[in-house]
Each structure stands twice: as C-alpha cells, then as structure tokens.
Amino acid sequence: MSVRGVCYRAEDRLILSDITFDVYRGEVLSLMGMSGSGKTTLLKCLGGLVRPTSGAILVGGEDIVRLPESELDRIRLRFGFVFQYAALFDSMTVFENVAFGVQHHRRIPMAELRQVVARRLEDVNLAGTEELYPSELSGGMQKRVGLARALAMEPSVLLYDEPTSGLDPVIGRAIDDLIVRTRDTYGVTSVVVSHDIETIFRISDRIAMLDVGVLLTIGTPEEVRNSDLPKVREFIYGDNGYDNLNRPPLTTMENAL
C-alpha cells in the first residue's frame, strides 16, 4: 500500500498535509502522535472510510481515492478495521456481530458460520461468549470482539485505531500480544494508531510520527528512538528528558502476564 501526497481538509482546517509513505506487506506499522494530530483520520483514509481531499492511496495498484463508493466496497473487503471504542452493533449478540460481515458477503450454512465465529473468538480468547451482548462485556473484551469481527472477513490488512486506549496495562499488553500474534498467525499487514509509546515500541516493525497533520518521521523503532527531531524526542522522552521507554518494569504487570 502506498500513500502519496494525501491531504485532507475539513471545513477551514487542514487535517492532513501532503502525507507520503509506504506500508509493506506483513509489517506492523504504527502511527503515533499527539491527540488531534490526524492519526485516526489518516487511518480512516487508508481504510476507505474517509476520502482524502487530494493525493492518492494505492492498494494493489488501484487508487482508492478515485474509486466510486460501490467499487470501494471491493477494496474494503480486504481491510479489517478495529475501532477505538470497538463500535460493536449494540443490538446484536457477540455471535451476530462476528458473523455479520460473513453473512452479508458469503452465503455459508449456519453450521459452518458457527464454526467460523467460534474459531475467531478462540483466536481472541473469548470462546463461549457468543450469546452475550456488547453491554455485558468489558472494554477490553469489546475490543477483542471487534478484532474477531474484523478477522472473520479474512482481511489482508488490519487497521487498529487506539487498540489499548482506556484499558488497564494488563489488558493493554494482552491486546499488544494479540496484534503481534494475529500478524504472525495470519500474515496480515497491520497499521496501528496509538499515542501509547510502550505499545508502539513493543509491537512495531516501523513507526511513523504525525504532528498537526504533517508526517514528521518514519523508520524502524531504533531510528525513531534515535531521532534528532525535537518533537519526536519530546513525544518519546517527555519534556524533562525522562525516558518513557526505559521505565523500571511494573512487577505486578509482568507477574499478571
């Protein structure tokens, strides 16, 4: 996937400004930045949920920015989107949520559908929750159901929007592991939006940083860690030079895992 000169303007504000980068097959690329830096908008542009004002997003050689809505659905089937607040259909059970996309696009017998859903729920360690409603699940469980719903469509690219925000560190780490495990098991390309630098440096093959809609840097975790850019250093190490990445380990968290 290639992003070329993407700009997005909403009313009078420029949300994304001339963003250019590539996403390589099978990698975990994290987009980090402060709140309001345009990370989620960029992620939604990649998933075909927001149409950029200008620029191109090439997926398998096709520019999805110029595709009509009906054609875009064909591309969306190759993407799985895990939303910040899970965005589960609240009037449906976990089973219906996970089965939703499959039911709409593949006519498969109910027995087979049950197997697909059970397998996806096992992948996210939520076997046996089929009959529960989203309101009966914790935030972490909801996010995992959201991942199971995306995985059920067998996507080649997974887009995660703030997968660990609002979760306690133990569950957050479990979600991190799940992202890496999903990549390793299914070979999917993953793009993760986060401002949690522990998560980012733990799971990423490459990291990009956005600041007020501008791509500041992109590179391996090591390259980003050693960046000389003041805003990157400030984001990673904090104002007072405190290294957020090399904090002493939280024993309780480690023990819990």
Place this chain on the structure above:
Amino acid sequence: MTPPRRLSIIPVMTARAWHTQQRRLGHGAAISTLLFVGDTWRLVFQSAGFIARGKVSLAETVRHMAQLGVDSLPITIATAASTGAVLAFYTAGVFVRFGATVFVGGTLALSFLLELGPVLAGVMVAARGGAAIAAEIGTMVVTEQVDALRSLAVSPVRYLVAPRLLACVLMLPVCGLVADFAGIGGSIIMSATSGVPVSSFFESVRSMATETDLIKGLVKTLWFGLTIAAVACRQGLRTERGAAGVGRATTSSVVLCVVLIFISDFFLAQILMGASVAAK
C-alpha cells in the same frame, strides 16, 4: 472628559457583525436547504435501487414494519378517536341547530378520509417512529457503528435506510386506514350523544363519501411514509458531535417531518382534487 473611544465603535462593530452574520445566515440557509433536499432524494433513489433489486433484508423490513407501524397504532387510534369525538361535538351541535343533521356523518367522514386520518397518522408516526429512526441511526453514527458497517463493505443505505423506507411506506397507509376508522368511530359515538342517530350518520356517509375519497387519503399516506423515513434517516446519518448531536438530529427530524407533512398535504390536496376533476 473625552468619551471613551470604545463606546463609539460598538455600533460599527455590531452593525458589521450583524451584516456578516446575516450574510452567513442567508448563504448557509440556502446551502443547507439544498444539501438537505439533495441528501434526502439521494437516499430515496439509492434505497429504491436496493429495493428494486431485492437487496433488502426481509427480516429487517418486517421488524421495522412492527416498530414503525404496529407499535404506532395505539397512539394513532387514541388521537384519531378523540379528534373525531371533539370534531363531532362541535359539528353536530351546529348542524343540528340549523337542521342539517343529514350532513353530519358525511362531513365528518370526508374530513377524516381526505384529511385528518392521513395527517394524524403521519404526525403520530413522525413523532414516534421518525424520532426513533433518527435517534437510532444518529447513535450508530456517533458510536462509529455506521463506519463499522462501511468497513465491512455493507452499505448503510442498504442495511439501515432501505428497510425503514420500505416499512414506513407500507405501514403508513395501514395507520391511515386505522386512523380513518378510529376517527369516524369517535365521531359516531359523539354525534349520537348530540342527537344524530347512528342510522342517519351512516346514511349521510353513504350519500356523501365514496371509495375514491378513501383512496385519495391513502395516496397521501404513501407520500407521508416516504417523507418520514427519508427525512429521519437523513437526519440520523448527518448526526455530529455526540449525545447532543443525537438530540438535535431527533428534534430536527420530528420538526421537519411534521412541517413537511403539512406543507405537502396542501399540495397533495390540490393535485388529488385536480386529478379527480380531470377524471370527471
């Protein structure tokens, strides 16, 4: 002492702000009206496309028919029956005084078949069902459930709008018919207590009202159903900014639906009357 300069520029600033605001308001109102009309018709045409191609879930449509139509029947019956009774109370009183008892039944029946039945049914469904549609879809928008649908390559128009549109168009005539009967029922009871015999009431209805009047009223309800579903879905899909946005979408949906029902009722009455005159 020199008067403070600030005071002297206040009128200028106020006038400039007022002018800018007026210009913006006029400009914004025109554009938002065009956007509203364009959006709403686009939803109608897209939904019609899905319905024509049979790509609408039957189960969803039936569920919405129950929610929008059947569940609205009790309030439709209550309002139509009481409106019929009040109307009969005034009408029968005056007609009996002037010795025009034979016109009471026909007048009240025509009022309901042509006007009150369809409009009352439309207003009740708009208030109950339209509000529910806008609130439900609006909540789905702000909780990203609509984006989740799109991410699963499921068209929100196909899944959310088309079944509601079909259900509303199919159920409004049923609600209109029930409102007609409830209104006329209420009229019969009240007329009887005001000195109009039931047999005279029915005789009057038979001599003044025809099946065509019933059909004209039901044609109106088809349009009202389309208006309610399309406007409520459009307002829901355009929801912005959290819970307050859902509240705004719901309120604007009900207000727009009710206003459009009354305005379109006027034009439909002219068109249907013109059509019947031309047919004669």
